[in-house]
Amino acid sequence: MAKGETDMSERTDFSVTRAEALELLLKAWNPKDEGEWISLEKALGRVTAKPLYSRNTMPVYRISQADGIAVRSADFINGLPDTLRWVKGVDYVQADTGDDFPDEFDTIIPVEEIYYDSNNRLGLAEGFIFKKGDCVGEAGTAVRQGDLIVEAHVRLTPLHLAMLALGGIYQLEVIRKPKVIYIPTGSELIHAGIKPERGQTIESNSLMVAALLEQWGAEVACYPIIKDKPEELAEALDKALMTADLVLINGGSSKGVEDFNTGLLEKKADLFQHGIKAVPGRPVGIAMIGGKPVINLPGPTFAAFLAMDWCVCGLVHHYYGLPAPRRPKLRVSLTKPLQKWPDYETYVRLILARRDGSYEATPLGWDQNLPDSLLKMNALFIAPIGVSEYQVCDEVEAELLCGPEHLV
């Protein structure tokens, strides 16, 4: 935990807000709109590169829109015929929902309007009224060749896949996933799965970062841990920039003596900004190097999570030409007062609980252990710049971190 996150007495002034920092990056980054061809079976969650139009007309000819029988309207011109004498396959045919039927028939009578007597002869239900062309779906009622199925820059859902299959689209062009390279730095770090000794910290952020990127549709490669040697990081960064669309460096984002990451980025970058007006997670570094974004994430878990959430999530969605996802919001009432720096946005972790038909929000402190403080929160309140305190019962807007089904 960086000191600034718990202690309000000390701080370095940072000049940009989260929104301004992201805006700087988005303006400077023009990712190429590169497509790749994939099969429809692999397309869930992929983002379309081009509008996709139907190649099929469905139904091809026509279909029955009900379970029933197909008849000739000519037989009904002079009122209801004596169907008891009708022969199946000659005077009528079976035509259930979705079935085509021979050209000589033109109308469907639904199963609810007919009956078969004890001799299996066809009868019409009492009160039946004949209507020519009833329950017949003409060619193209579902989709016509050339109909737009889905626009460009749309993330494909299960329903899209069914529609594309219907439209005869089985291979399609989607936007290539952005390649993200993640570089963990710090001599104190060891890989997850190894028992830490005194002075060692487990490199746990790579798992979180990779999982978030997977959810947003990016491809991620994690580099081995870079020790606190400037030349090793410089080399790793150069290598990463050769293949990645986006590079993440984790750790060393503060201005400690061993935090030479900031210095390296400052030297190499066309655009560099250190720090944002938001806590926790102030000491994030944003840079553009050779036209590619390089983000220096803070080391502490929650600070790294937040930088992923506002910055990297925004970048990945910008790459795809999509708006960044927003969390559902809920009006809640605070159970404790809050104090904050007025010129910083502050992330407040909340536990929501239902009470008398509305929601009470208890802000979490930093005195619990990490699983308690990070995994029990079910909502965030991002307290804006310009406000320095909130009172008990103040109403604020919480962003849900879980589905509504998990709120008790």
Add this chain to the structure above:
Amino acid sequence: MAKGETDMSERTDFSVTRAEALELLLKAWNPKDEGEWISLEKALGRVTAKPLYSRNTMPVYRISQADGIAVRSADFINGLPDTLRWVKGVDYVQADTGDDFPDEFDTIIPVEEIYYDSNNRLGLAEGFIFKKGDCVGEAGTAVRQGDLIVEAHVRLTPLHLAMLALGGIYQLEVIRKPKVIYIPTGSELIHAGIKPERGQTIESNSLMVAALLEQWGAEVACYPIIKDKPEELAEALDKALMTADLVLINGGSSKGVEDFNTGLLEKKADLFQHGIKAVPGRPVGIAMIGGKPVINLPGPTFAAFLAMDWCVCGLVHHYYGLPAPRRPKLRVSLTKPLQKWPDYETYVRLILARRDGSYEATPLGWDQNLPDSLLKMNALFIAPIGVSEYQVCDEVEAELLCGPEHLV
């Protein structure tokens, strides 16, 4: 499209609501709580089988909680010492955020409180006040051996993965994914990717069904298309029941002459219910055979989607011991009147649009082509039993089908 979906004059009466049908299945189904061991890297979205406790104490010994230097409090007993004469490595050491430091030191002075003069001698900032033990994180402040990290029956998020890594959990037991077998039926069906001819329909639902199941964390296998031959379906169903936890049959769920699926399930099932009091998608069949749920999904795309949504989604989450996901809701105002059967729930597909700070909802008819009617909707309104009409400007509760960022 089944006739009942557009024509209100005719209907068969079905006796159970969606909620009642699902309740029947959940009461009858007791899936085994089988675990499997996986590595943390593969654990995103998996559901824990057991509570997981930390094996590590972190920090192992102690860490600096700020970028700064570690000093001895003994040197400050008689007021501030003359640090200009201090030697680095003897009187103090560098200790940035997360660093451990030698036992002889016990307090961190943050970088903001010190300076180095032109001769690189250490100075203390004006107004600096010494506090013994400041900025030192003791052993276990992040997590202690034995601390609960995550309960059983929790779907793992990116933050969980970081916490588990920190707690030394690298292999973990999760609930085995339920195996779902999907059997498409109908002589008119052809596989996606083949050009349909007159009388043929593309089997497009398997793609949607597989994608939904993937999102819910189930493993799915799709059988080849079964033609309208009762003995072939019976054989496929027997085979599926040998390996699957849950079987889905698509098509033939109405009572047409070729829809023998209903008859087969009725004969084989310990529990069978045909049809629900909800449209579209009334003719869904639910069955328990040999202790396993078998669901007969209707053929039309949207009807199949809805049966997946209320029924199969509920089953998969029940298997995991999780509440079924709920969509965020929004109060909206109707732009058109609605009529419905009072004794049926009715799914109304809505297009929401912002207007004067609130949301207007335009119900979609069935007169557009499928991509128009299914992909343009961004919310659903499930009109309840007991109501037969809604007027323009009536306020109803819409369930969002997209993220708030997509609402214009």
